[in-house]
Amino acid sequence: MAGVFRSVGLDYRAADTAALARCRAALEKLDAPQRLLLFTCNRSEAFYWEESSSRDSVAREGDSRVYVGSAALAHLFRVASGLESMVFGEYQILGQLKDAYAAAQAAGTVGKQLDRILRDAITCAKRVRTELDLGAVSPSVCRAGLDLVATRTGFAGRRVFVIGSGKTGTLAVKIASEKGAASIAACNRSPERAQHLARDYGVTVVDYADRYAAIAASDIVVSATASPHVVVERARLALTHPVTFLDLAAPHDVEPSVADLPGATVLSLETIGELAQGDRDERAALLAASRVIVSEAVAKTAAWLNTLGGVCSSSSSAK
Numbered sequence: 436m437a438g439v440f441r442s443v444g445l446d447y448r449a450a451d452t453a454a455l456a457r458c459r460a461a462l463e464k465l466d467a468p469q470r471l472l473l474f475t476c477n478r479s480e481a482f483y484w485e486e487s488s489s490r491d492s493v494a495r496e497g498d499s500r501v502y503v504g505s506a507a508l509a510h511l512f513r514v515a516s517g518l519e520s521m522v523f524g525e526y527q528i529l530g531q532l533k534d535a536y537a538a539a540q541a542a543g544t545v546g547k548q549l550d551r552i553l554r555d556a557i558t559c560a561k562r563v564r565t566e567l568d569l570g571a572v573s574p575s576v577c578r579a580g581l582d583l584v585a586t587r588t589g590f591a592g593r594r595v596f597v598i599g600s601g602k603t604g605t606l607a608v609k610i611a612s613e614k615g616a617a618s619i620a621a622c623n624r625s626p627e628r629a630q631h632l633a634r635d636y637g638v639t640v641v642d643y644a645d646r647y648a649a650i651a652a653s654d655i656v657v658s659a660t661a662s663p664h665v666v667v668e669r670a671r672l673a674l675t676h677p678v679t680f681l682d683l684a685a686p687h688d689v690e691p692s693v694a695d696l697p698g699a700t701v702l703s704l705e706t707i708g709e710l711a712q713g714d715r716d717e718r719a720a721l722l723a724a725s726r727v728i729v730s731e732a733v734a735k736t737a738a739w740l741n742t743l744g745g746v747c748s749s750s751s752s753a754k
Contacts, residue, residue, distance in 0.1 A: 438548060438743070439503060439504060440483075440484055440503070440507045440549075440740065441482075442501070442510050443462070443481055443499050443502075444481055444500065445480070445500065446480070447477040447521050447705075449500065450498075451705075452476075453686060456663070456686050458499060462474075465481050469484035470482070470483035470484075470544045471536060471545070471549065471553065472538075473535045476576070476683065477520065477521050478519075505737050508552065509729055509733045511556050514528065514556075515528065515529055515532050515556040515557060515559065516560040516563040516725060517529065517563075521704065521707065524721070527576065527602070529561075530602070536557075548743065551739060552736060558732070559728065562732070563729070576683070576704065577607060577659070577683055578610060580657075580704075580707045581607060581611065581657070583681075583706070584657075585614055587679065587702075588654070588655065589614075590655070591614065591615040591616075591617075592616075593655050594618050594620075595611045595620070595657065596622075596646075596649045596653035596656045597621040597632075598621070598622055598623075598646060598657070598660060598666060598667070598688065599623060599658060599660040600623040600629040601659065605632065607683070608632055608636050611655070618639070619639070620653070621640060621641065622642065622646050624662075626640060646666070646667075647672065650672065650678065651672075651674065654676070654678060655679050656681070656689075657680075657681045657683065658689055659683040659684055662684070665686075665687060665689065667680065667688060667690060669692045669693045672693065674696060674697070674698050677700070679700045679702065680693060680701045681702050682703045682704070687703065689703075691703075
């Protein structure tokens with residue numbers, strides 16, 4: 436039976452954080468036997484293999500972008516390479532894709548076709564990064580946000596508080612330490628998950644319930660949790676000095692109205708994206724070179740799929 440590779444979803448270019456959350460809820464209902472769900476702070480997307488080219492088993496949210504066949508392959512390969520990211524060439528997306536791949540394997544939703552597609556996407560991403568030296572010029576979204584804070588307020592002598600101890604929170608602690616923060620405290624809803632920060636970076640671990648007191652005693656607050664709700668509410672804040680909030684979560688960790696408080700500055704993923712646009716525009720040459728690499732990789736994968744009766748005609752549309 437013929438099959439077809441598809442992708443559907445939204446990213447930061449076409450949706451705000453609320454729309455991304457709604458899209459995620461819709462995509463979680465996907466029933467394709469071979470499927471991978473990629474949910475990050477900037478995108479909610481599904482990549483899946485259908486055994487019938489006439490069937491589409493995914494429920495769409497809003498203006499979801501749909502790619503089919505070779506177009507879906509090219510989109511996945513560009514995403515894996517960081518070419519579709521808010522910060523051009525950022526490297527965290529590849530790790531997130533690998534995590535999603537592992538989760539799909541554990542769930543039993545990776546079959547022969549999808550496994551080959553995902554392995555080829557990772558190989559393509561590594562080639563793009565190596566041949567174009569993207570690692571030397573492309574910071575992650577987290578680093579871009581922290582660089583923005585460093586430019587506006589500086590870290591030297593500042594008291595920093597990080598909410599969340601996952602990969603992004605850990606990177607925030609590492610960078611804040613490198614930039615000369617006077618002190619760094621951190622919290623996590625599960626305290627034991629923050630202990631590695633104390634061990635590796637000498638961070639003071641604060642009880643999650645005491646986060647508002649820690650915020651009041653800080654100059655810079657970085658929040659990067661996976662909470663579906665805000666974790667910093669305006670009504671519970673009592674600021675006596677200027678505080679900069681860097682919200683790296685989607686949906687927002689920091690209630691947007693916090694920005695209206697005297698002395699509060701809130702920098703979000705949207706803020707970072709606006710500043711990153713100019714940087715991305717300067718990399719037109721890199722983008723052109725990356726298209727060549729991606730096209731070659733897509734052609735090889737598509738040819739293999741066609742030997743199995745796959746459908747690799749190319750199309751895309753906004754639904």
